Amino acid sequence: MARTPRKQSGKHQGINRRTLLIGGGAAAGLLLAWGVWPRSYQPNLNAGPGETIVNAFLKIDASGQIIVVVPQTEMGQGVTTVLPQILADELGADWRTVAVQSAPISPLYANTLLARAWLASDWTRLLGDAGDWAIGQYATRGALMLTGGGTSVPMFRDAYRDAGAAARVLLCKAAAARWAIPWESCDIQDGIISDGGARRMKIGDVVADAARFDLPDILPYRQGQDGRLSGQDLPRLDTPSKIDGSHNFxxxxxxxxxxxxxxxxxxxxxxxxxxxxxxxxxxxxxxxxxxxxxxxxxxxxxxxxxxxxxxxxxxxxxxxxxVPVSSGGIDDALEAAFAGSDGRRLYAQGDLAPVFEGATILASEYQVDAGLHLALEPxxxxxxxxxxxxxxxxxxxxxxxxxxxxxxxxxxxxxxxxxxxxxxxxxxxxxxxxxxxxxxxxxxxxxxxxxxxxWSRLEDVVQDRPSAPAHARMAAKLGRNGAIEGWLAKVAAPCALTQTWARIADGVLPHVAAADAADRATRLAVAGMAPPYAIPNWAVDHFPTDVGLPLGFTRGNAHLHSAFFTESFVDELAHLSGMEAMSFRIQMLGGNPRLAHCLSTAASMGGWQGGIAGSGQGLSAHMMDGAYAAIMVEAAMNGDKLSVSRIVAAVDAGDQVNPDIARQQIESGLVYGLAYAMGASVPYERGLPTRAILGRMNLPRLADIGEVTVELMRSTADPAGVSDLAAPLVAPAIANALYTWTGQRMRSLPLVGAA
Structure with missing residues (x-):
């Protein structure tokens, strides 16, 4: 880059101790200052001929076309269909009239949910709600528009619902004024305003008048299920242009x-x-x-x-x-981190010391390589x-x-x-x-x-910012009944998200960002390591390091290695306890019924045989940000080639707006996770990857994937993001399946070497 790095001086440097301690009072000065700043933001949309700007998320033209403004980047996950579907449902629009426009940069579209997950620190957690508020204000005032982490629907669902409800009220008021009736007697269905009787009017006929009316203090949401769009498998809005080639990348x-x-x-x-x-x-x-x-x-x-x-x-x-980056150097740095002084206990429950003292401890070590992005478009x-x-x-x-x-x-x-x-x-x-x-x-x-x-494909691979490589040392104490009494996870890994933030917010050069994060233990690097099971005494330690390889934001982020470590080790413990793998998990999920339901459903649908030798079946379960999932796979090794003939997934991610798109994302995540297990990583030597051709990375092809079944569990909970949920599940499930097939534990990713 030709830029001068703005090390710790950029306006987006984040929330830390320096910015929170103002005038000797923890956050008091900062919160007071932010409290008196102007906080009223107006939409900065442009209106074309005949268009009326209703609010920051909606424009309507005189013909009745509904133009939904979407601030999230469409990357194939369907966000430019799901968010408009929420708004159109509450408005009462005809889906055939809905179009999408990308949002301009504005504080109104800040993703405070992802900002809080990304920028939370010991200092913000210490402040509790005030810390969350501070990050939210920081993100909003900086117009921190971010797409990632499955946050699009959880972040913007209420905003789009409110936008649709507000538009419906204003349109009904405009129509009611023409008919000289109370606006509460009007409603909109399929894009037509009516009073429940013979009077009907198109949305476009009154949209220009609607902007002159005021909204009530409390927005009334639509009641009943007649004509509702939410929950339906509506066709994606971006599919036609992608099929006919008119879609512009x-x-x-x-x-x-x-x-x-x-x-x-x-x-x-x-x-x-x-x-x-x-x-x-x-x-x-x-x-x-x-x-x-x-x-x-x-x-x-x-x-x-x-x-x-x-x-x-x-x-x-x-x-x-x-020193040039190399695979050997990466492994050496990760192992050396365990002996370093920067390790820190980030999660703990109960007291491990008396449980482990004098007991027989079961231990295993695991490792994962950095996983490349390898998106179709460089x-x-x-x-x-x-x-x-x-x-x-x-x-x-x-x-x-x-x-x-x-x-x-x-x-x-x-x-x-x-x-x-x-x-x-x-x-x-x-x-x-x-x-x-x-x-x-x-x-x-x-x-x-x-x-x-x-960028050429070669350049895209060389300059990729892959997921974090990691080593784990897992230890546990089993009780007489087979339950886990103590659990300790030690993870050596650089933090990819810390590096990414330094690059994109502060303009720090990639190698400098990697070095600066080398001594910072952070929960971001071990996200997903907290076990979902009822274990009375457990702890997670993070050992940071610089492996010489700049890392980046990925699908699943740290959950990719966390789920592999946790679910592989749980399977080992089940075998050592002499218990069948599903029952072993279920006995510890009494306090987590949604995950238990997913696990039992996946096993039942997949015809779980108890993990007997030669079955080639494996299980894994995981939860992320209010979403729960479990999968069962059937896998085998034919020589040195891995084949996965079947994947059955059961997912509880709340009441999904578009179930078909949710299934697409889960299926996509399963295939991504399969690529992570089979390849999607390369050895490094002398500062360069030794391979850069996709055909040599052992990536899965259609013939390698087999049958994929996804069951969405019925739920009344708020919809959770699913784009990252499935990917971390696949590698441990395959590793557990291959144990029943080969009798050998595979503790390294990728599970098979690339050609």
Missing amino acids: TADIRLPDMVYASIRQGPIGDALLAGLDERAAGSVTGFLKLVRQERWVAAVASNWWAANKALDLSDPVFTLRG QCATARVTDDGAEIWMATQAPGLARAAIADALGLPERAVTLYPLHAGGSFGRRMDWDAGVQAALLARAMGRPVQLL
């Missing part, structure tokens, strides 16, 4: 006089551009220019293939300062920079932070940068980083014309 953007660029950024770590052969690049037809920065070089040409070819011929050379951004400002087209999970970084790189005020958020061709968390947007903007300024930057 970043690489589809075309601007007048636009050129194309490819980029090289050197090996992983503190790499500086040392030299290149500029004359060789000039031999490529269509080549225009090489643009050099301190840490990268890009070739610009009339088409991308020419740009990438010119870059290959220029053969850029980088100088790598520090990093890409299109930029146009003029004297008046900059325009950026890109898919981003943090548009406000991306815009701030681009403005900083160009030396412009944020108001001079317009960011057009696009749908992502997959992400799994990778679009939380904004590097490509900054690079495209710098290239457009250097060229004096629009530039579309597309």
Whole structure:
């Protein structure tokens, strides 16, 4: 990057002890100051001809089209259908008239739920509700728009419901005024306002008048189930354009006089551009220019293939300062962390010392490798920079932070940068980083014309910010009845989320962010390690370290390794206690009936045989943020090839708005988890991955997946996010299944080596 790192000085540096202790009073000065700041935010939407802005989440045009504004990035998870479905249901709209528009950057769309999960610390937890309030205010005032962690529906469900209810009330008031009747006698169904009798009116006929009326102090929600859209398997709004090819992703953007660029950024770590052969690049037809920065070089040409070819011929050379990342070095750093002084007990219940003292302790060690994102669409951004400002087209999970970084790189005020958020061709968390947007903007300024930057697949793999590698030392004491009396989990892992925040909020270079987080024990690195079972005495210790590999936001984040450690060890303990694996779990789930129901349902639907030798069946269960899931898999090893013939999942994630999309996300998570178990990781040597071709990463293909069954449990609880829920379950279930098949425990991920 060409930017000067804003180490601990950026406006998004987060909530910590320094920002909370103001004037000697814990949070008092800060809370008082925030309390007197202006807190009224108005929608900053643009209205087209005939459109009326109803509120921050809704516009309606004169023809009656419902335009729902969505601040969350669509990455294939269906958020641009589910959130509009909530609003349309409460409004009483005709689903055929609903359209979607991406939201501009505004405090009204801040994701305070993800901000609280991400930025909570010992200091904010110490303050309790005041700490949560402080993070919420920080996120709102900074327009911290974030997509991730399955938070879209839990965060915005009430806002969209209120937006739909408010629009329905205003429209009914406008129609009632024309009919000279009380507005309470009116309702809207299928986009038609009626008084319950013969009088009917289209929404578009009165929407211009509706904005002049006031809302009641308490919004009335729709009652009854007739004509309701919530809970129905409505078709996705983005499917038709994706089928016919009219859907625009970043690489589809075309601007007048636009050129194309490819980029090289050197090996992983503190790499500086040392030299290149500029004359060789000039031999490529269509080549225009090489643009050099301190840490990268890009070739610009009339088409991308020419740009990438010119870059290959220029053969850029980088100088790598520090120790090159390697798989051996990663493992050594993780093992050394256990003996370091930075380890810390983050979770504890009961008293382990008397339970373990003089007892026979059962122990096992596990490890997972870093998992790559490998989204279908590599990093890409299109930029146009003029004297008046900059325009950026890109898919981003943090548009406000991306815009701030681009403005900083160009030396412009944020108001001079317009960011057009696009749908992502997959992400799994990778679009939380904004590097490509900054690079495209710098290239457009250097060229004096629009530039579309597309990373090659090689570059996408080399510069990926994968999930955290981790080692675990698990220990437990079994009682005479087979129940777990004591449980200790020691986890050595860098914190990917701490690194990600430093990069995207403070502009810290990746290798610096990794080093800065090396001594910080945090709950984010061991999220999901708290056992869901009724164990009287247990503890979780985190041992932070820097493995030399910059890490990033991923699907499931730390739950990917946490569930593997926990559910694999529980299965081992069941075998050592002489109990069948499901019964062993169920006996400890009396206080967790929703997870117990999922587990028994998955086992029943899958025809659980008790984990007998040769069955090839395995179980796992996990819970995340109010969602519960269990799966049963049937797996086998044919030589050195893993085959998974069947996956049965039972999920309790509350009352889902669109059950079919929920199933899609769970199925997607299961396949993602299968990739995590089979491959999706690479060895590293001398600062580079040893493989970068997808076909050599042992990723699952359709023939490897087999039958997938998803059962959504009936629930009246509020809907929880499901995009991250299923992925962590697959690897431990397969490992447990392979134990019954081979008689050997597999304690490392990936479970099989890549070709």
